Structures are given as C-alpha cells and as structure tokens.
Amino acid sequence: MADAPGNIDRLIELMARLPGFGPRSARRAVLLMLKKRGQVMAPLAQVMAEVALNARDCLICGNIGDSDVCSICRDERRATGEVCVVEDVADLWAMERGGVFRGRYHVLGGTLSALDAIGPDELRIPRLVDRVEAESLTEVILALNATVDGQTTAHYIADVLGDSVRITTLAQGVPVGGELDYLDDGTIGAALRARRQI
Numbered sequence: 001m002a003d004a005p006g007n008i009d010r011l012i013e014l015m016a017r018l019p020g021f022g023p024r025s026a027r028r029a030v031l032l033m034l035k036k037r038g039q040v041m042a043p044l045a046q047v048m049a050e051v052a053l054n055a056r057d058c059l060i061c062g063n064i065g066d067s068d069v070c071s072i073c074r075d076e077r078r079a080t081g082e083v084c085v086v087e088d089v090a091d092l093w094a095m096e097r098g099g100v101f102r103g104r105y106h107v108l109g110g111t112l113s114a115l116d117a118i119g120p121d122e123l124r125i126p127r128l129v130d131r132v133e134a135e136s137l138t139e140v141i142l143a144l145n146a147t148v149d150g151q152t153t154a155h156y157i158a159d160v161l162g163d164s165v166r167i168t169t170l171a172q173g174v175p176v177g178g179e180l181d182y183l184d185d186g187t188i189g190a191a192l193r194a195r196r197q198i
Contacts, residue, residue, distance in 0.1 A: 008034070060131075062107030062124055064089050072096075078104050081138035085128065085157065087111055087145060095143060103141075106131065111149040112156055125157060132165050142169045146190070 008030065015026035033041040057063070058070035065071060072078055082103030086092050092105050108123045120126065131137065142157060144150035158167050173191025174183065183191075 061092075061105045062089070062109060063092055063105060072104060078102060079135075080104075081136065082141060083128075083131065083135075083137055083139070084141045084143050086143050087150065087153075091143065091145075101141075106140075108144075108153070111144065111147070111153040113149050120156065120160075123153075125160065128157065129160060132161060137165050139166045139168060142167065144169075146172055146186075 012023070012026050012030050015021055015029055016023045018026070021029070033044065051066075054066045055064055056066070056068065058065055058073055059068050060073040061070060063070040063072060080103040082101075083106050084092075084095060084101055084103060085106045085108060086095065087108055087110060089107055092107055095101055095105070106124065106128050108125065108128075110118055110123055112118055112120065112123070128140070132140065140157070140161060142154045144154050154169060161167055171194050173187060173194050
C-alpha cells in the first residue's frame, strides 16, 4: 500500500491476513489503533507479546492456555468421566460458550484426510486411546464437523475404541429457528433420522 509509510504498511499487511479482515478493514483497524495508541494499541501490543511468549498447548487435552495443563483439565469438578472430542480449539471454545457441557475435552488438531496425507498419528487419536484407559472414561462424545473428513474421523475413532467406552455423537438436524425451506437435503435427512417423541 503506497499510502502508508514503512512499518505502518507492514502492520496493515499483517492485519489483513487475519480471518475476517481484508485490506480495507485492516487499514481502518490500524488507523483506529494509531489514533488511540494509549488506550488501544499499547495494551494490545503488550498482551500480544505476553501471549506469544506464554501460550502453550495443554499436555492433556490440546487446549490453548498459559500453563502446561489448562484450567478445564485442572478443574476436578469436570472429572465426570465424559470427554468431548473436537477438531480444534475453536470448536472447544464454541462448546464452552454454550455452557452446557461440564466434562473435559480432547482436541484432535484436525481430521483424517487422505488428500492432505493426515493420518491418525498426525492427530491426537493415539493420545485419546490412552486417555480412555488411563482416566477410566465412561463416555466419548464425538463433536466433529458434519463434513466427509469429520465423519470419516468419527467412524475411525469409533472403530479404534470399539467397546472399551460408550461412544456418542452430537445430534444433527434442524437448527433452532431454522426453516425447512432453507435447509439442504442432508440436514433434513439427518433431522428426520434423529427424530424423537414429544
């Protein structure tokens, strides 16, 4: 961008790489930070530096935190015997926003994909198998995305775990507030198969 000097131009370029940002929104964000250096930019830079230095993956579940074991894994009240398996940390955070699940998590770090040469050993699947036995888990909840790779991964995990633990998956179907006319055929089919008595 020829209209911004050196480091500011570089900051705009880096901001534009973030999800939800493009060149224009990155430029607006940088201009706002520059106008409010003391209230916005300086604290943001300080926190970003601290996070870059201290953030680490939880050794147990794969969540991101500021210690070797995350707060969820340290919380004894969450030792319910239930582990919710998710693809990545964003999915874990989404589940936590709901505030409904009170067990622990296991972050796979992706899904199986033959095209991308991602097999079980590239994910945290072997670690999940170890946790089932070590923690005497009673239920593994597969909260994977309803994509081909997500469903392939779910079936693989179910096969590997076999009868060693109860394996469940999230219900799929019509979202709250959804209208049938706007849903795809796969969603309607899943909703019909998962119907329950009222």
